[in-house]
C-alpha cells in the first residue's frame with residue numbers, strides 16, 4: 001500500500017477566498033439546528049462497511065500522508081488555496097482501485113478572534129475552534145465525464161454504468177450526512193426524505209429511486225471540517241462501494257445463470273498468478289472525487305451563498321479530466337476504447353468460448369475484450385444491479401429490441417382482432433418456424449454454458465422438432481415456453497400488458513428476440529407475417545436516443561440556499577416522473593441526474609415521449625420558469641452504441657447553441673448524410689415538430705425529393721414577408737404530393753399554422769425557413785421509416 005502525492009498545479013490565493021469575514025453580522029443563534037450522530041460509522045451494511053485489512057492500511061497510509069509536505073497535511077494550512085492530486089492504490093481483495101481525489105482547501109480559517117466574539121454573542125459552541133458554517137460540496141465525476149462513462153456495446157453496459165454512479169453518489173451523500181454535523185442539505189433533496197425529518201437509517205432506500213441521482217452533494221455543515229476530511233470520506237466510500245460490487249459479483253450467482261461468472265476469471269487468475277496482469281485493476285482516476293469546503297458565514301444570505309458557490313466552482317471546476325490509460329501497454333478495450341484490456345488474448349478467447357454470446361460477443365475473427373472498468377460494468381455492475389432492483393425486468397433490452405418494439409406493441413394492441421385471423425396465425429407460425437429453432441438453440445447454448453444441462457437438452461430437442469415441423473410453436477411444452485419467457489428481453493411494460501392475454505402464440509411471438517426480427521435468413525416468413533398483420537408500417541431497424549437537459553441549471557443552483565434546495569427537490573421529482581414516462585413509452589431510462597435524462601426509445605413513441613418529458617420538466621420547474629433542451633438521435637440498431645451516445649449528446653448541445661428551449665432531431669441513416677434540424681419545443685402554444693410530423697402524415701414521401709436541401713437558405717432575411725413565401729412554397733409542394741386520401745383543406749390549414757409559427761420556432765440566429773425545410777425532410781423520412789409513430793399532437 002502506498003500513497004503517491006503529486007502536486008499538479010498551484011493557484012495563487014485568490015482575493016475572494018481570503019475576504020474578511022463579517023465578524024459581527026452573525027445574529028442567528030444555533031437554535032433549531034439538529035445534527036446527525038457523527039460517530040462516523042455507518043450501519044452494518046455490506047456496501048459501506050470497511051473490510052479488513054483496510055483500516056490498518058488506511059491508518060498507516062494516513063500516518064505516512066502526514067509526513068508529506070503538501071497542502072493536504074498540516075503544512076498546507078495558511079498557504080492559501082491550492083490544488084493537489086492524491087492518488088491512492090488500494091488492493092482490495094481482487095481489485096486495485098485508484099480513485100483520484102482532488103482535495104481543495106480554502107486555506108486559512110478565520111482569525112482566532114472570531115471564536116471570542118462568538119462567545120460574547122452566545123453563539124460559540126466549539127472549544128477553541130471557529131464554528132463558522134461551511135458550504136461542503138462533493139462532486140463525483142467519471143473520467144471523461146458522464147458521456148464517456150455511459151459508453152458501452154450494449155444498453156445494459158450503459159445502464160449499469162449509470163446505476164453504479166448514482167449509487168456511489170448516494171452512498172457518499174449518506175455517509176457525509178452521518179459523519180458531519182450537517183445543518184442543512186442543499187442537494188440532493190430526496191422527496192420525503194429530508195434527513196431532518198427522518199433518521200438517516202430511514203433514508204428511502206436508494207433502490208426504489210432507480211438511477212435518479214445528481215452527481216453532486218451540497219451540504220451546509222456546522223463547524224470545523226476540512227476539505228481533506230470530506231474528500232477522504234467520499235473517497236473511502238467510493239472504494240468501499242466498488243470493492244463491494246466486485247465482492248458481490250463474486251459471491252452471488254447470476255440470477256439467470258445459477259453460476260458465478262466470476263468462475264472463469266478466478267480460474268484465469270489462479271493460472272496466471274505471478275503474472276503481472278493477474279488482477280483486475282481499475283484504471284487510475286476512473287471516478288474523480290472533488291471536494292471543496294468554503295466558509296458560509298451567513299447561510300441565509302443570498303450574496304454570501306452566491307459568493308461561496310462561485311468559489312466552489314472555481315475550486316472544483318466543471319469538467320472532468322480524461323484519465324487516458326492508453327499507452328500503458330496492452331490492447332485497448334473493445335467497448336470503451338480507452339483503457340487497456342484485462343488479461344491477455346488467450347484469456348479472452350477462452351472466456352468467449354465459455355460464455356454465451358449474449359454476454360460476451362464473439363464475431364468473425366475476433367471477440368470482445370474488456371478493460372477493468374467495462375468488466376466492472378458488464379459483469380459485476382449489471383449483475384449486482386439486477387439483484388438489487390431489476391427483478392421485474394428479466395433482461396435489459398438490446399438496441400434491436402428497442403427498435404422492434406413498435407411491431408411487438410402493434411401485435412399486442414391488435415391481438416383481439418389478429419388472434420382470430422387465420423391468415424395471420426398461419427404467417428406467424430411460419431415466421432416462428434423459421435426463427436425459433438435458432439433462438440432456442442442459442443438459448444440452449446447459453447444454458448449449457450451456465451451448466452443447466454437438462455434444460456438445454458429440452459430446448460435443443462424442441463428446436464429440432466420445430467425444424468422438422470413436428471412441433472407447432474403454439475404447442476411448445478409449457479417449460480420451454482417458460483424458458484423462452486425467462487431468458488428473452490422484452491420491452492419494458494410489454495410483460496405487464498401481456499399479463500392479461502391468454503394465448504401461447506402471442507407469448508411465443510413476443511419472445512422472439514429483437515435481433516431475430518432483423519435476421520436476413522428469415523426474410524420470407526417475416527414479410528408474410530408483417531403483411532398478414534398489416535404491420536409493415538411499424539417495422540423499422542431504427543430507434544432513438546434522447547438526451548434532455550435543463551437550461552441554465554448551474555445558474556439556478558447558485559442563487560440562494562432555498563432555491564438550491566427547492567430546485568434539487570423539483571429536479572429529483574422530475575427524474576422520478578421521467579423514469580415512469582420513459583417506461584410508459586416502452587423505452588429504457590439509461591441515465592438521470594435529475595435535470596438531465598438519457599433514454600433509448602422505440603421510434604413510434606420517441607417524439608411523444610420527448611414532448612411529455614419537456615412538459616413535465618416545465619411543470620416541475622415552473623416556479624423558476626425552467627426550460628430544457630434536448631437532442632433526439634435516430635440511429636440504426638446496429639450503429640455502435642458508443643458513437644450513437646455521442647450523436648445524441650452532440651444534438652443536445654446543438655439545441656442549446658441554437659438558443660435553448662429547443663429540440664434537435666437528427667436522422668442518421670446508414671449510407672446517407674446526416675439530417676439535423678433544431679426547432680423550439682413550442683411556439684404560439686403549438687408544437688412545431690408536431691405540426692411538421694402531422695403534415696408529413698398527409699404528404700407522400702416523394703415530397704422530400706422536391707424539397708431540395710437548404711431550400712430556403714439565405715432567402716429568409718431578404719424577404720419582407722418571409723412567412724408568405726414559406727406558406728406558398730410549402731403549400732405547393734405539400735399539395736402536389738398529397739398523400740392518398742389526404743384532405744386538401746387539412747393540408748392548407750397545417751401549412752398555414754406552420755408558416756405562422758416558424759419564424760418564432762427556429763434558431764435564434766440563422767434561417768428559420770431553412771430549419772423548417774430540414775425538419776420537414778426529417779419528418780418525411782421518419783414517417784416513411786415508421787409511419788405509424790406518434791406526433792405528440
Ligand SMILES: [Zn+2]
Nearest residue numbers: 333336371374
Ligand atoms: Zn473499456
